[in-house]
Amino acid sequence: MKEFAYTIKDELGIHARPAGLFVKEAAKFPCNVTIAKDGKAVDAKRILGVMGLGVKCGQEIVIAADGDQEEEAIATLSKFLEENL
């Protein structure tokens, strides 16, 4: 399993549209991917769960990938977050 932490810089937080784009990215990989805030982890491939975390600007999230292509998943998602959130 691979994981990394990221602090959200977008002032709107993870709102609907970036949540949708993030979920799309995560869904490209066969491994399990989770996104967690304050220890609460949800499936990163499900938009309602990701939005339900209510991640705001300045908060830290932890992305974890487990299974096939976990390294690629982490690299892609980390790049996505840097560029978009």
Added chain:
Amino acid sequence: MEIKGKSVFKGIAIGKIEIYNKGNKTVVRRSIEDSAAEVERFEQAKQEAGTQLAALYEKALKEVGEVNAAIFEVHQMMLEDQDFIDAIIGIIENQKVNAEYAVAQTGDNFAEMFAAMDDDYMRARSADIKDISERLVGILCGVGADGIRSEEPIILLADDLAPSETVQLDKSKVLSFVTRHGSANSHTAILARTMNIPALVSADYPDDAEGKTAIVDGYEGILIIDPPVSVLEEYTSRLNKDLEEKALLQELKGKENVTADGRKINLYANIGGVSDVASVLANDASGIGLFRSEFLYLGTDDYPTEEQQFLAYRNVAETMAGKKVIIRTLDIGADKQVDYFNLGNEDNPAMGYRAIRICLDRPEIFKTQLRAIYRASYYGNLAIMFPMIISMSEVKRIKEIVEEVKASLREEEIPFKEIELGVMIETPAAVMISEELAKEVDFFSIGTNDLTQYTLAIDRQNAKLDSFYDSHHPAILKMLKMVVDNGHKGGCWVGICGELGADLTLTEEFVNMGFDELSVSPSMVLRVRDKIRKIGAK
């Protein structure tokens, strides 16, 4: 084919006809035997919803650009969300119930989850979830999500439309309303005027009109179905001319409401919901003279909470950015019925249990609304007015309740502003005691629709009486003058928020009488401004 009706708003519309489907969208829980078949129904509906959303996305992409269209893409993803789907299928399989119920239940659960979040943006997303579940339920019941099935704007034909139905309509898809019933003062008519679109009432259209091309001529009061090419061409050029005139009126934006001889008057707009604020700003009104609060109570199954009301009022207060917003407290009853109020049937509802009478009789409902308004007052320039007043004792009781509400907010250290309190003058009794009332309140706003029906003893819902209903009756004009004079004597400012306020043949008389404010449909603001600016011109 040409059908005669009574025009309630001038203008021309050309488009395809859709007959409003009253289709019962109330979701009933039904037990089912074959849950696999029910899951299959859901899967089919989901596929259809996905197709609809993809089409909406494409359309929005062309019309409003990628950023604004993205919401439909998000809706598509929510629709495909595995948690959402699992919950629905789980309910169908475990409870052996119909797909409509499972979808509605799941939609409510997810919407509640968002509604409970501590973030305005995320709270607003519960509406997205509801939108999706309603779309699915609509497909399952064979009814469009908003009652309108077409994705293109249409001419909407209906027997009649209840206020709660008009609240839910996607108004951007309506070019014109044509109803079989309803009078010139019905809610459909008022809505058409607010939207600035032609509309006919009392037009007996044929049942097989669905999907046909038609013209609504709001000048002549006719609906032309399947017009010949020559007629269609003539109307197309007239429609273009109308659009040019509208563009001319736009030039009046930003100009003062002052007569040629230097007299000023405030020109505000009437609205029936948060979504109307855009047209208030687009038409350059300097405030909102009548914010009907009924929309919060109509179109829901239970009393709106203080928080829901607060968010709506605050939204409008903030959007209007310091311009005056006069909220009229609950005016339910009479022709506006809401099931959960359990008002019971009345022989004469216009003179019955309604408006302030309900509020004073059920003070808890009233206090919830007042608390919400006072909390929102902190965020803008609000004022409150009370409908259907007939006596001094009512006003005194209202002021006591207002003081109680303010005291409780102070105790909880919730910030609010001291705001103006006014009364609607819409009963002959209020006119006759206006001198006394003026000492108790800050302003009067005359509701000419009810005042006329009570003074002339004419039921405004009865289309048969339209020919007897004279909105320029000398009795009414004398009353208006009396209210202005008595109001000013007692230090009140006085306005009109009824339909008569937009009557261009009376604008000059209103200015001469000394009115301080006229509040009209957003679409009439610039026309009235044009009229005001021509008064006294040499």
